[in-house]
Amino acid sequence: MLLSLRNASLTYPSEVAVTALREVNLDINRGEMIALVGASGSGKSTLLAILGLLKRPSDGEYYFDGRPTRHLSEGELCHLRNRRIGFIFQHHLLLPELTALENVALNQILTGRDSWKNAREKAAKLLSALGLENRLDHHARQLSGGEQQRVAVARALINNPDLILADEPTGNLDSENSRRLLAIFRSLFGKGDYTLIIATHSQQVARICPRLLVIRDGVVSDESQPRLALARASA
Numbered sequence: 001m002l003l004s005l006r007n008a009s010l011t012y013p014s015e016v017a018v019t020a021l022r023e024v025n026l027d028i029n030r031g032e033m034i035a036l037v038g039a040s041g042s043g044k045s046t047l048l049a050i051l052g053l054l055k056r057p058s059d060g061e062y063y064f065d066g067r068p069t070r071h072l073s074e075g076e077l078c079h080l081r082n083r084r085i086g087f088i089f090q091h092h093l094l095l096p097e098l099t100a101l102e103n104v105a106l107n108q109i110l111t112g113r114d115s116w117k118n119a120r121e122k123a124a125k126l127l128s129a130l131g132l133e134n135r136l137d138h139h140a141r142q143l144s145g146g147e148q149q150r151v152a153v154a155r156a157l158i159n160n161p162d163l164i165l166a167d168e169p170t171g172n173l174d175s176e177n178s179r180r181l182l183a184i185f186r187s188l189f190g191k192g193d194y195t196l197i198i199a200t201h202s203q204q205v206a207r208i209c210p211r212l213l214v215i216r217d218g219v220v221s222d223e224s225q226p227r228l229a230l231a232r233a234s235a
């Protein structure tokens, strides 16, 4: 089992405390491709933040690769995030004054994982696969929303993470670029060792994922079985 949540809850302590996740029990195997759907405010981004070790549950336990995470230090969490997890955020947080290529390559160089030359080559390859071969040297601030989103996708994939967490990755993309991105996800999925969890409002994205998690007001239910039954019934 790659990821397990046991009775995990998260309450945001604001003036009016909001319980964004309620006693979630969830097991995710290596190699799964999962769509996470639910209304705005239902808790999708919060769940991804917990699975990505960006937030800790306020109650319950999260096991990453069989290890409880409660007692890990910030440094250990950071190490795991850097080595194992690729995030595609809802807000893509690129560095506006760097080029597309530099945004993608930067972390590889800062963490000493690649030489400048290798990192640039890998970044150029990923960006080209996402249809940005003519934008490599443009500053991030000069790119459209959808172009920036694709740069963020390339940045998430460059260190070859085995867990990819994507928060509405096709939110700003037109249908051609959504198709490109889904093709990349699918090709990763086909390789078997990647685990992809995609929060989405898009039916098109949800349809290509073999497993479907639905979240309603912080409660997660696994609706893969009813969906498969429905597909069989209508086949």
Ligand SMILES: Nc1ncnc2c1ncn2[C@@H]1O[C@H](COP(=O)(O)OP(=O)(O)OP(=O)(O)O)[C@@H](O)[C@H]1O
Pocket (backbone or CB within 6 Å): 012, 013, 014, 018, 019, 020, 038, 039, 040, 041, 042, 043, 044, 045, 046, 047, 090
């Ligand atoms: N930092 C925060 N402080 C207080 N409440 C928060 C915070 N972040 C999120 N919430 C609340 O927690 C709930 C879940 O938020 P979350 O961002 O996980 O929803 P979501 O399903 O990702 O929504 P969307 O589809 O709009 O992105 C919401 O009611 C939200 O208002």
Ligand SMILES: [Mg+2]
Pocket (backbone or CB within 6 Å): 044, 045, 046, 090, 167
């Ligand atoms: Mg969200």
